Amino acid sequence: MKIHFKIYLSCCLFLITLIGANAGTVKGKLSEAKTGEPALGVVVNIEGTSIHDVSGLDGSFSLSNLEKGTYQIIISHISYAPVRRELSITGDEVVQLDLALEPSATFNLDEVAVTGKRDGESDNTARFMERNANQVMNIVSGKAIQISPDLTVANVIQRVSGVSIERNSNGDGQYAILRGMDKRYNYTLVNGVKIPSPDNKYRYVPLDIFPSDLLERLEVYKALTPSMEGDAIGGAVNLVMKDAPDRFLLSANVSGGYNELFMQRKFMSYDFKNLQSQSPYEKNGSQYNAKPADFSNAAVDYNSKSPLPNLLGSLAVGNRFLNNKLGILLAGSFQNTYRGSNSLFFDSETVDTLRGETLTKMNERKYSEQQIRYGVHSKIDYRINDNHKIQFYGALMNLTNVQVRDVKSTQLTIGGYDPVEGNATLGFSTRSRLTKQQILNTTLQGKHQLTDKFAVQWSAVYSKATNEVPDNVTVPLIGVSKNFVDTRTTVGDASRRWEHNSDRDLSGYLNLTYQTHFGDMQVDWMAGGLYRDKSRSNFYNNYQLRPTDPFAEYGKDFTDYSQIRWTIQNPRGSVASALNYDATEKISAGFLQFRGETQNLEILGGVRAEATNQGYAMLFPIGEDRPNGKQTYTDILPSLHLKYKPEGNVNLRASYFRSINRPGFFEIVPYRIVNEEYQERGNADLKRAIADNFDLRYELFPKASEQFMVGLFYKAIKDPIEYTLQRDAIRGQDIYYSPGNFGNAKNYGIEIDYIKYIKVFGIKANYTYTHSRITTPKSRRIRNESGDLETISVDQSRPLYGQAAHVANLSILYKNAKNGFDAQVAGSFTGDRINTVSQFIDNDLWQKGFIQVDASVEKTFNNHFGIFAKANNLLDTPMEVYMKNVSSANAKIPFQTDSKRTLIRRDRYQRSYLFGVRYKF
Numbered sequence: 001m002k003i004h005f006k007i008y009l010s011c012c013l014f015l016i017t018l019i020g021a022n023a024g025t026v027k028g029k030l031s032e033a034k035t036g037e038p039a040l041g042v043v044v045n046i047e048g049t050s051i052h053d054v055s056g057l058d059g060s061f062s063l064s065n066l067e068k069g070t071y072q073i074i075i076s077h078i079s080y081a082p083v084r085r086e087l088s089i090t091g092d093e094v095v096q097l098d099l100a101l102e103p104s105a106t107f108n109l110d111e112v113a114v115t116g117k118r119d120g121e122s123d124n125t126a127r128f129m130e131r132n133a134n135q136v137m138n139i140v141s142g143k144a145i146q147i148s149p150d151l152t153v154a155n156v157i158q159r160v161s162g163v164s165i166e167r168n169s170n171g172d173g174q175y176a177i178l179r180g181m182d183k184r185y186n187y188t189l190v191n192g193v194k195i196p197s198p199d200n201k202y203r204y205v206p207l208d209i210f211p212s213d214l215l216e217r218l219e220v221y222k223a224l225t226p227s228m229e230g231d232a233i234g235g236a237v238n239l240v241m242k243d244a245p246d247r248f249l250l251s252a253n254v255s256g257g258y259n260e261l262f263m264q265r266k267f268m269s270y271d272f273k274n275l276q277s278q279s280p281y282e283k284n285g286s287q288y289n290a291k292p293a294d295f296s297n298a299a300v301d302y303n304s305k306s307p308l309p310n311l312l313g314s315l316a317v318g319n320r321f322l323n324n325k326l327g328i329l330l331a332g333s334f335q336n337t338y339r340g341s342n343s344l345f346f347d348s349e350t351v352d353t354l355r356g357e358t359l360t361k362m363n364e365r366k367y368s369e370q371q372i373r374y375g376v377h378s379k380i381d382y383r384i385n386d387n388h389k390i391q392f393y394g395a396l397m398n399l400t401n402v403q404v405r406d407v408k409s410t411q412l413t414i415g416g417y418d419p420v421e422g423n424a425t426l427g428f429s430t431r432s433r434l435t436k437q438q439i440l441n442t443t444l445q446g447k448h449q450l451t452d453k454f455a456v457q458w459s460a461v462y463s464k465a466t467n468e469v470p471d472n473v474t475v476p477l478i479g480v481s482k483n484f485v486d487t488r489t490t491v492g493d494a495s496r497r498w499e500h501n502s503d504r505d506l507s508g509y510l511n512l513t514y515q516t517h518f519g520d521m522q523v524d525w526m527a528g529g530l531y532r533d534k535s536r537s538n539f540y541n542n543y544q545l546r547p548t549d550p551f552a553e554y555g556k557d558f559t560d561y562s563q564i565r566w567t568i569q570n571p572r573g574s575v576a577s578a579l580n581y582d583a584t585e586k587i588s589a590g591f592l593q594f595r596g597e598t599q600n601l602e603i604l605g606g607v608r609a610e611a612t613n614q615g616y617a618m619l620f621p622i623g624e625d626r627p628n629g630k631q632t633y634t635d636i637l638p639s640l641h642l643k644y645k646p647e648g649n650v651n652l653r654a655s656y657f658r659s660i661n662r663p664g665f666f667e668i669v670p671y672r673i674v675n676e677e678y679q680e681r682g683n684a685d686l687k688r689a690i691a692d693n694f695d696l697r698y699e700l701f702p703k704a705s706e707q708f709m710v711g712l713f714y715k716a717i718k719d720p721i722e723y724t725l726q727r728d729a730i731r732g733q734d735i736y737y738s739p740g741n742f743g744n745a746k747n748y749g750i751e752i753d754y755i756k757y758i759k760v761f762g763i764k765a766n767y768t769y770t771h772s773r774i775t776t777p778k779s780r781r782i783r784n785e786s787g788d789l790e791t792i793s794v795d796q797s798r799p800l801y802g803q804a805a806h807v808a809n810l811s812i813l814y815k816n817a818k819n820g821f822d823a824q825v826a827g828s829f830t831g832d833r834i835n836t837v838s839q840f841i842d843n844d845l846w847q848k849g850f851i852q853v854d855a856s857v858e859k860t861f862n863n864h865f866g867i868f869a870k871a872n873n874l875l876d877t878p879m880e881v882y883m884k885n886v887s888s889a890n891a892k893i894p895f896q897t898d899s900k901r902t903l904i905r906r907d908r909y910q911r912s913y914l915f916g917v918r919y920k921f
Helices: 002-021 109-115 123-132 142-146 153-159 280-284
Strands: 023-032 043-046 052-054 060-067 069-077 080-089 094-096 099-101 137-141 163-167 173-178 186-190 215-221 235-241 249-259 267-269 303-305 310-321 326-352 356-385 388-411 426-449 454-478 494-518 521-547 566-568 581-597 601-618 628-647 650-661 672-674 679-681 689-700 707-718 721-727 735-741 744-758 761-783 789-798 806-816 821-830 833-836 845-847 850-860 865-872 879-883 902-908 912-920
Touching: 023 069, 023 080, 043 060, 052 060, 060 069, 069 099, 080 099, 123 137, 123 142, 123 215, 137 142, 137 153, 142 215, 153 163, 153 173, 153 215, 153 806, 153 821, 173 235, 249 326, 249 865, 267 356, 267 388, 280 521, 310 912, 721 761
Parallel strands: 023 094, 023 099, 186 235, 679 735
Antiparallel strands: 023 060, 043 052, 043 069, 069 080, 137 215, 163 173, 215 235, 249 310, 249 912, 267 303, 310 326, 326 356, 326 902, 356 388, 388 426, 426 454, 454 494, 494 521, 521 566, 521 581, 581 601, 601 628, 628 650, 650 689, 672 679, 689 707, 707 744, 721 735, 744 761, 761 789, 761 806, 806 821, 821 850, 833 845, 845 879, 850 865, 865 912, 879 902
């Protein structure tokens, strides 16, 4: 039987060989004649037959199984002139046909030269801009953003080499960490203009406030030129919003989805629409004594139910008018999503650093968050003539986050815990928090080519960022020490807090450009500067409430939080704190920059000077004084960028620039805040950090949409700013969290980028290795000869806060223009990194390496419609925080299964899915 099968198989192979011997193949690649870029989506067919193909991502096509004979090959596409070629097949040969396609005759090239422009959203444009950039940078195209699984800019940016993200409590990306430098070390631009932050303490901008579908592309600058603001050591993020089109544009999408988390448990919410936006102090004046009736029950009117499906949509419409002189684009995006996490968190204390950390409490937290995100922006440009253009940009971004955190706490003992035997105490705490963040940006710009060699560009900017947290309520319930069941018992003290802040910028930019020649080298000189007047205000008021009956029991005396009766411990609130202050900052900057270019070499360099005048004033006395203070300093920031082009598709780059990082406005205020887990303090003596940055990079662009880049970077940082847990020198038992300068630090690494397409498949991959080192003082608790605990001070070297040694991305792409399919699976990895710096040696909190896998697929039809699906966090990867030590006291604690680590926190977010429809005309 086996012999018969072998004979049968041999015969089949022989017949296939005979058939193939008489069948030929035509293969080739299509490119654009002018640019050499691959021509995608071009139909190649054999006249009079059904044999055809569509050129793939690399411009390639293949026509197989052609019998012996002569054929007419027809190549057609609306953007290219039609091509007809006659080919003969004589046997089993492979005929190669590579063609450069000319633009279609229906397009007027002279007109395009005046009013046309490159498609700013295409992958080809992104690679073109990276190749021709003056400095080291990476770009994510609008098309890549559209077909990616990502819904916000924070999630998009994690796909860039050398970039990791810091996530919020629901697992969504929020802040970018560039090249291992914490979020404080980079700044955010919108259309090249810096925007203020809605954060109530710091400068950095939460990137999750920006819907990704409003972007034309995302640019990440890793080196600064003299014409750029100098306060970025990690880099700068530029959000290039959709531009006014050259012809009528209408695009829209709508989608819905769900999170698996709420298929397993209910979503907890409250009546956030009826919260009191102002505290009793703000409504009635500083002398008013608040009464229980002044506090609404809306913030504690909790309900648990299955949430509605997530709903998202966007719309963009634009056109040109007045003989193409006036261009207008209006775009908007809306997202209403329900997210959350199930979290495990352990409290701990350091009894003896040699024995490790002892866990004292286990908290089981359930987060429910509704995120309402919207953005609108408009772009208007008016081309007075070929030499003069004026444009206006306006944008409003808003993120409303409605959060409920429900916590069950179990007190732990040395022997673990046993609820049945009563060897623990049980408590509950429910917090409702509404956060409204908003960024408004308006920019008026002019570009004027006054002569063939002299040009002027100016910008006038008004921006404002606001943050509101009204009626933030925390209500604790305390369990009783008997056979525990999951029920709430005695009510404890509660707090109700109002916070809001605003950050307003008035800025003016002026740049002058003059063109000269030195021999064969063209040199462009640029001089200019900016002036920014920033004003920031911060308000805080907190009321402490005590139950009228502290022994009232849940389920007996009350069944709902709104039934609890309260007395006010501080009827006028806690406004006399350092959290109420005004801050100002005035930045004056000037620069001189030159750019020279020959056929193979480009040199860009110059110097920038920035003068800073930063100050604060407390609104209420602290003790007998009302502190105020300021910092003034001037920085000279040189830079030099070299780009050598041995071939047309190869760049060798080398660059140096000096940059700074200013303290946050709140960081230099001498404040003290008592948080849930530790005290926080400001540092009026905090200095700016200064860094010298070096880059080397090799760039290869084999095709217009492909690249291979490998680069080295090195940063030497003076007075880096780090937050650490510290011990009060006077009150030895007081531990507080505070920013400080810690000598010098270094940060260096290697980045690799790779993009390759073969027919309908593509791969995008990048990897970054980063190494940093900083030395900070730590405490060590030991037992002396008498057996008493003694604290000694030691220095310890460690990586910078937030820096992961390994960051990598891998995306597998499928693009079939013939069938209108786009699909991808995208994986992102961030290695272990420090989450919180401890005051004790070897007790830093580390975030465990995190792998996230997402996927998306899109089908486009010939009638301009398309359907798409996105899936996130397919592996349901938990976010874990741990300590690199283990104490025998924790041996019986639940979830402490790793013999080399102590688990401090674990968050699970579950998978989320989205399905939608898209239209573009």
